Amino acid sequence: MKKILSVMLVISLILVLVACGNKNNQAPANNPPTKETKGEAPNETKKDTSNKTEKQATTIDFGTAGKSGEWEFKILEAKDVETITALRENFKSEGNKFIQIKVSAKNLGKAPKEVGTKFALYDFNSKSGYDVHSDSMIPLNIENEKNGFVGVYDNINPNLTKNIYVTFEVPNDLSLDNVILINPSDSSVGYYLK
Numbered sequence: 001m002k003k004i005l006s007v008m009l010v011i012s013l014i015l016v017l018v019a020c021g022n023k024n025n026q027a028p029a030n031n032p033p034t035k036e037t038k039g040e041a042p043n044e045t046k047k048d049t050s051n052k053t054e055k056q057a058t059t060i061d062f063g064t065a066g067k068s069g070e071w072e073f074k075i076l077e078a079k080d081v082e083t084i085t086a087l088r089e090n091f092k093s094e095g096n097k098f099i100q101i102k103v104s105a106k107n108l109g110k111a112p113k114e115v116g117t118k119f120a121l122y123d124f125n126s127k128s129g130y131d132v133h134s135d136s137m138i139p140l141n142i143e144n145e146k147n148g149f150v151g152v153y154d155n156i157n158p159n160l161t162k163n164i165y166v167t168f169e170v171p172n173d174l175s176l177d178n179v180i181l182i183n184p185s186d187s188s189v190g191y192y193l194k
Contacts, residue, residue, distance in 0.1 A: 057188045057189070057190075058188065058189055058190075059180055059189075059190045059191070059192055060073075060075075060189065060190070060191045060192065061192055062075050062078075062191075062192045062193060062194050063075065063076070065104070065106075066189055066191065067108065067189070068183045068185070068186040068189040069183065069185045069186035070107065070108050070109035070113070071105055071106065071107065071108060071115070071183065071186075072105070072106040072108055072161075073103055073104065073105055073106075073181075073183065073191055074103065074104040074191075075101060075102075075103060075181065075191050075192070075193060076102040076103065076104055076163070077101070077102040078099060078100070078101045078102070078176055078193035078194065079099070079100055079176075080097050080098070080099060080100075080176065081097065081098045081099075081100050082097055082098070083098075084098055084100060084136040084140060084167060086136060086139035086140040086142070086143045087139040087142060087143050089139060091133070091135060091136040093169050095172065096169055096170060096171055096172055097169075097170060097171075097172050097174075098133065098136065098167055098168065098169055098170070099121065099167065099168045099170055099174070099176065099179075099193070100140075100165060100166075100167050101165065101166045101167070101168075101181060101193060102163060102164075102165055103163065103164050103165070103166055103181070103191075104161055104162075104163055105150075105156065105161065105162055105163070105164055106156075106159070106160065106161040107156040107157065107158050107159065107160060108158075108159075109158055110158055111158065112155035112156065112157045112158065113155055113156065114152065114153050114154060114155050114156070115150070115152055115156065115162075115164055116152055116153065117132045117134045117137060117138070117152050118183065118184050118185060119132050119166050119181060119182065119183060119184070120132075120181075120182045120184055120187075121168045121170065121179050121180070121181060121182070122179060122180050122182055122190065123174060123178055123179050124178045124179070124180075125175075125178045130168045130169075130170055131168070132166060132167060132168060133167045133168055133169045134152075136167045137152065137165060137166060137167040138151070138152060138153075140165045140167060141164055141165050144163075144165065147163075148162065148163050149162065149163045149164060149165065150162035150163070150164060152164060166181065176193045176194045177194050179193055180192055180193070181193065
């Protein structure tokens with residue numbers, strides 16, 4: 001059920017992005033950032049003459065910490081892999097590959113909370129969104145808990161930083177240069193993998 005909801009969320013984000021083009025290269029809130037917004041700081045912009053404001057989309061460079069909702073994420077490492085081995089199990093994708101991303105996650109909220117598996121990968125070239133490969137992501141984080149990682153369903157206390165692995169199964173021709181990692185709870189922020 002969670003996978004279906006995540007896939008539906010990614011698809012709806014892509015549809016809204018395509019349907020709601022914006023003339024000043026500012027992606028509407030709740031849509032993936034565009035390459036044109038790379039390096040821009042988030043700010044408030046007037047949507048119309050009413051009192052409604054809309055957050056401008058932004059992308060965060062590789063290795064730079066950036067706020068996304070009540071989280072601060074930083075991409076520490078991203079790589080293509082053919083096989084993911086975790087908890088004595090091999091995850092291999094015939095004709096495809098995995099992208100394995102090491103992320104630093106800091107809870108900026110006031111209460112403990114889990115990071116979860118609600119991430120998406122957005123490809124600028126094909127305008128495609130990808131859901132996490134939770135079958136490999138969950139055991140990979142459990143196996144690495146001794147090394148400063150946290151399980152995706154374990155709570156992180158306020159103002160603490162822990163590492164997590166996020167994994168995606170993607171086509172072989174997908175390049176790390178053309179994708180961003182998105183936390184769908186605040187999809188106006190994307191993180192470059194290179």
